[in-house]
Amino acid sequence: MLSLIKLQRVFSIYQVPKVYHEDSIISGYRHPRSSATDCILSLFQMTNETLNIWTHFLPTWYFLWKLVTVVLMQQGWQDSFTWPLMVFLLSCCIYPLASSCAHTFSTMSPRARHICFFFDYGALSFYSLGAAVVYSFYAFPDKWVNSSFHQWYIPIATANTVVCTVLACYSRYERGNDLFHLKIYIYIFSFSRLPENPSFSKFFRILAFGYPCLFDNIPLFYRVFLCTGDGCTDNDTNILHYKHIGLALLTGFLFATRLPERLAPGSFDYIGHSHQLFHVCGILGTHFQMLAVEQDMVTRRPWLTANSIPVSFANSLGPALLCVVVNLIIICLFSLPLLSGPLHNALKYNEHNKCNCF
Numbered sequence: 001m002l003s004l005i006k007l008q009r010v011f012s013i014y015q016v017p018k019v020y021h022e023d024s025i026i027s028g029y030r031h032p033r034s035s036a037t038d039c040i041l042s043l044f045q046m047t048n049e050t051l052n053i054w055t056h057f058l059p060t061w062y063f064l065w066k067l068v069t070v071v072l073m074q075q076g077w078q079d080s081f082t083w084p085l086m087v088f089l090l091s092c093c094i095y096p097l098a099s100s101c102a103h104t105f106s107t108m109s110p111r112a113r114h115i116c117f118f119f120d121y122g123a124l125s126f127y128s129l130g131a132a133v134v135y136s137f138y139a140f141p142d143k144w145v146n147s148s149f150h151q152w153y154i155p156i157a158t159a160n161t162v163v164c165t166v167l168a169c170y171s172r173y174e175r176g177n178d179l180f181h182l183k184i185y186i187y188i189f190s191f192s193r194l195p196e197n198p199s200f201s202k203f204f205r206i207l208a209f210g211y212p213c214l215f216d217n218i219p220l221f222y223r224v225f226l227c228t229g230d231g232c233t234d235n236d237t238n239i240l241h242y243k244h245i246g247l248a249l250l251t252g253f254l255f256a257t258r259l260p261e262r263l264a265p266g267s268f269d270y271i272g273h274s275h276q277l278f279h280v281c282g283i284l285g286t287h288f289q290m291l292a293v294e295q296d297m298v299t300r301r302p303w304l305t306a307n308s309i310p311v312s313f314a315n316s317l318g319p320a321l322l323c324v325v326v327n328l329i330i331i332c333l334f335s336l337p338l339l340s341g342p343l344h345n346a347l348k349y350n351e352h353n354k355c356n357c358f
């Protein structure tokens with residue numbers, strides 16, 4: 001069957017426009033004006049994106065199976081104590097799906113690339129809220145349950161998702177042009193101008209995802225690393241939390257350092273570059289995070305039901321719904337300038353003039 005598929009030509013970094021360049025990845029680029037069909041067919045040939053796509057597409061089905069099991073077979077929707085787990089599992093399905101779609105269709109055009117990754121960032125920000133919701137109801141240490149921090153934890157995490165999505169989307173424009181900045185000022189009033197420097201872009205993206213992740217994990221860090229004496233929830237689940245935290249730190253390290261391809265540019269273009277490892281570590285971390293919260297949910301349920309804040313629509317499904325709506329609005333606000341005529345023309349100009357091939 002593969003022989004029936006016409007394999008697309010792949011290109012070097014010198015043959016594609018700058019907007020498609022990945023640091024230290026020299027070869028394996030797809031055509032910068034691929035059709036949707038070409039993008040889908042590229043899943044079955046080796047390019048520098050193939051493993052990025054599959055490392056998130058396959059886990060999507062694993063988390064979907066877990067969600068369906070909880071919703072339908074365990075009838076979780078009838079039991080409000082299970083709602084936080086459902087929100088978390090939904091976020092675990094959406095973020096790898098959005099990522100695999102973004103990596104698949106990102107070579108259709110420069111603006112398609114930006115919009116694809118806006119959705120990717122929105123989905124990651126939703127995942128950070130899913131983690132906060134599930135921690136709030138199952139993983140908080142006994143000592144902190146019902147504290148002021150606990151009461152404000154989900155509202156702050158919800159606000160963080162807005163900051164996260166805005167910062168991450170904004171970070172894509174380090175190579176942008178004045179026209180884009182002007183339009184962003186019109187649509188989003190609160191930002192001051194940033195230097196057009198790739199390192200600022202990277203810094204903003206790390207901040208965008210690092211900050212909500214660190215905030216979400218405050219109760220967990222306290223529980224497993226700092227807490228002493230009574231009320232520390234020192235149980236068997238902590239080993240799963242350690243595994244998740246270790247993998248989360250490794251994921252952040254890979255994203256920030258771009259190792260190993262930085263040490264040998266061109267040697268890891270197809271297999272083994274940092275973004276693939278980042279995907280794999282992220283998914284493994286999510287897997288252990290899911291096991292940990294499920295175990296906490298089951299083993300701590302009697303105590304939490306008696307002592308903690310009761311689960312309601314307003315503190316579980318409601319914030320999730322709000323996060324989805326607000327993130328979609330933010331993505332639309334960032335996408336509108338890209339879809340307008342003058343900027344689209346500017347992008348076309350850049351595409352045709354900043355490379356040697358197209």
Ligand SMILES: [Zn+2]
Nearest residue numbers: 052099275279
């Ligand atoms: Zn990715």
